[in-house]
Amino acid sequence: MQLARKEEIFAKDGNKTYSLMAIVEGESLHVERGPENTVQTWPHLMVRELLLFLVVLLAILGVSLLFNAPLEEAANPLHSTNPAKAPWYFVGIQELVSYSAFLGGILVPAAIVVGLLLLPYLDRSPKGIGVWFSADRKLANTLFTVFVVAMVVLIFIGQFLRGPNWIIRWPW
Amino acid sequence: MESGSSNVTALPLKAAGEAADENRRGFVKKFTLSALLLGIGGSVLQFGRFLKPNVLYEPSQTFKVGELSKFPYGSRTVIEGRGIEIVREKDGIHAVSLVCTHLGCLVKPVDNDSEIGYACPCHGSTFALKGEVLGGPAPKDLPWYEVYVDNSGTLVVDTSKVNQKRTKLVV
Amino acid sequence: MNDATYSVKDAIKQLPTNIKQSFTRREAGTAEQEQAATVFGNLFLHLHPVRVHANALRPSYTMGLGLISFFLFLILVVSGILVMFYYTPSTELAYRNMKDLEFAVSFGIVLRNIHRWSAHAMVAMVFLHMCRVFYTGAYKAPREFNWVIGVCLLLVTLFLSFTGYLLPWDQLAFWAVTVGSNIASYMPWIGDKIRFLMLGGNEVGQMALLRFYVMHVALLPLVAVVLVGVHFWRIRKDGGLSRPTEE
Numbered sequence A: 001m002q003l004a005r006k007e008e009i010f011a012k013d014g015n016k017t018y019s020l021m022a023i024v025e026g027e028s029l030h031v032e033r034g035p036e037n038t039v040q041t042w043p044h045l046m047v048r049e050l051l052l053f054l055v056v057l058l059a060i061l062g063v064s065l066l067f068n069a070p071l072e073e074a075a076n077p078l079h080s081t082n083p084a085k086a087p088w089y090f091v092g093i094q095e096l097v098s099y100s101a102f103l104g105g106i107l108v109p110a111a112i113v114v115g116l117l118l119l120p121y122l123d124r125s126p127k128g129i130g131v132w133f134s135a136d137r138k139l140a141n142t143l144f145t146v147f148v149v150a151m152v153v154l155i156f157i158g159q160f161l162r163g164p165n166w167i168i169r170w171p172w
Numbered sequence B: 001m002e003s004g005s006s007n008v009t010a011l012p013l014k015a016a017g018e019a020a021d022e023n024r025r026g027f028v029k030k031f032t033l034s035a036l037l038l039g040i041g042g043s044v045l046q047f048g049r050f051l052k053p054n055v056l057y058e059p060s061q062t063f064k065v066g067e068l069s070k071f072p073y074g075s076r077t078v079i080e081g082r083g084i085e086i087v088r089e090k091d092g093i094h095a096v097s098l099v100c101t102h103l104g105c106l107v108k109p110v111d112n113d114s115e116i117g118y119a120c121p122c123h124g125s126t127f128a129l130k131g132e133v134l135g136g137p138a139p140k141d142l143p144w145y146e147v148y149v150d151n152s153g154t155l156v157v158d159t160s161k162v163n164q165k166r167t168k169l170v171v
Numbered sequence C: 001m002n003d004a005t006y007s008v009k010d011a012i013k014q015l016p017t018n019i020k021q022s023f024t025r026r027e028a029g030t031a032e033q034e035q036a037a038t039v040f041g042n043l044f045l046h047l048h049p050v051r052v053h054a055n056a057l058r059p060s061y062t063m064g065l066g067l068i069s070f071f072l073f074l075i076l077v078v079s080g081i082l083v084m085f086y087y088t089p090s091t092e093l094a095y096r097n098m099k100d101l102e103f104a105v106s107f108g109i110v111l112r113n114i115h116r117w118s119a120h121a122m123v124a125m126v127f128l129h130m131c132r133v134f135y136t137g138a139y140k141a142p143r144e145f146n147w148v149i150g151v152c153l154l155l156v157t158l159f160l161s162f163t164g165y166l167l168p169w170d171q172l173a174f175w176a177v178t179v180g181s182n183i184a185s186y187m188p189w190i191g192d193k194i195r196f197l198m199l200g201g202n203e204v205g206q207m208a209l210l211r212f213y214v215m216h217v218a219l220l221p222l223v224a225v226v227l228v229g230v231h232f233w234r235i236r237k238d239g240g241l242s243r244p245t246e247e
Helices: A002-009 A041-066 A088-097 A101-122 A135-161 B007-051 C008-013 C015-024 C031-040 C065-084 C094-103 C108-135 C144-166 C171-184 C191-199 C206-237
Strands: A038-040 B062-067 B075-079 B084-089 B092-097 B116-119 B126-128 B133-135 B144-149 B154-162 C051-053
Touching: A038 A041, A038 C031, A041 C031, A041 C051, A041 C065, A041 C108, A088 A101, A088 A135, A088 C108, A088 C144, A088 C171, A101 C144, A135 C108, B084 B154, B092 B154, C008 C015, C065 C108, C065 C206, C094 C108, C108 C144, C144 C171, C144 C206, C171 C191, C171 C206, C191 C206
Parallel strands: none
Antiparallel strands: A038 C051, B062 B154, B075 B084, B084 B092, B092 B144, B116 B126, B126 B133, B144 B154
């Protein structure tokens, strides 16, 4: 619409070698970058991705050469280990199960999964996209931090503080 | 559509016919779709039975544990590999599960304790002499299983049947 | 090239150029065209747009967490396939295979270590990636659905790691899976049925090992690959990585 209207004002002149193509909004001229501030994917992004891959590979290789994966004696259904722990990412849930079966086995896992799935449909505020710890999202950030800290603390207690007979003790 | 009807009356009639047609089509469409979904969904659900094994290559849940004479009065005998303990007292005999009701570890019988009969090494649940929860995270009492003596005088335990009433076998 | 100018000699002379062009599907262009074609002319790279917003390159914004998770997944696929050559999903053999990997196979222990440590790292990285996406508000419209796919990928990652945990068939594996599957059976009504289906029986035995193996090496990786593909495709469809609105 703007284009058509402007053309009437700036009538075409056969003697001119230029014409108005479009009017775009902008506060100042962009110097040395395109109007969208983009760069070529190759090489700028891809080279960084490849470098990151090398770093990851080297880190894993280094750790693997230094530390052996744990392997205990063969499985024996007649003798349970003391204590018996789930893999570390489930130890937080196990810690909750040891307080209450309903709380840890049903309520919390279901609440976490359903909450995470519904999160973007419950938080419809368009504020704070693309900024770390946006000041516009204090409540959301606080709630999520509580969740993350609770998970980390529960996993830490379950993994390091629980000794034989599931008794709290210092690991060192 | 009787005689004398003009174009004006014919038009809404035609439109009504079209609407009815649309309704019919909509119904047929919905009917076909739900039939298709029911058929496919039902088949998939039924095929889920494929994943449920009909034969288990596990030890039988009914098994002999030995002659009655092997269990003297006042004895507690753990049956290795079966996760049960046979307890014989003056007033009868019963089989109690040693699989912790919390997360499935094997509980250890505790001797010489007037209260605690069993303790779970994994997460610290404790059970009374008859299997009732005393402490720890366990949500339920240790179940008792059905026991009987077969015609050769051997004690048989059936772990597929829980003795809900906790009745002892008097022999 | 028409019949008149065709000659075998020319064909041999132009062989390298022709082979290269048949492979890259293009002729040489300007530097910028070449760069663009590198991305859009490649099946594997064309999930990327030809140009990306400068914001996507800021390491302090993404910390590369999603990419690191993906790279760890690639490492896991390769090391997993290699370890599979020496593994049998049988209660008799599985543990012995582990010992063989450790003592009898060249670099066997390194491969197993790579697989194990990458698996742990991937779970952690996927979780951290989720935290990054939350704290930068990157799940908001129009990226809601990609967040949902991401949550599914988190669950798939957890199940992949959990199913792999049983395979060495040592005490750690056996009791961790016993405990884990008993946690599952706390679910109301269906918990015991799910445990029975998961283990293929009432106890952690041969059937459970086989089921965990099939899920670990076939079913879950397939689901993960499909979901990762959709996840990446959606990044581009939803307008690239999230970024602050321009001033």
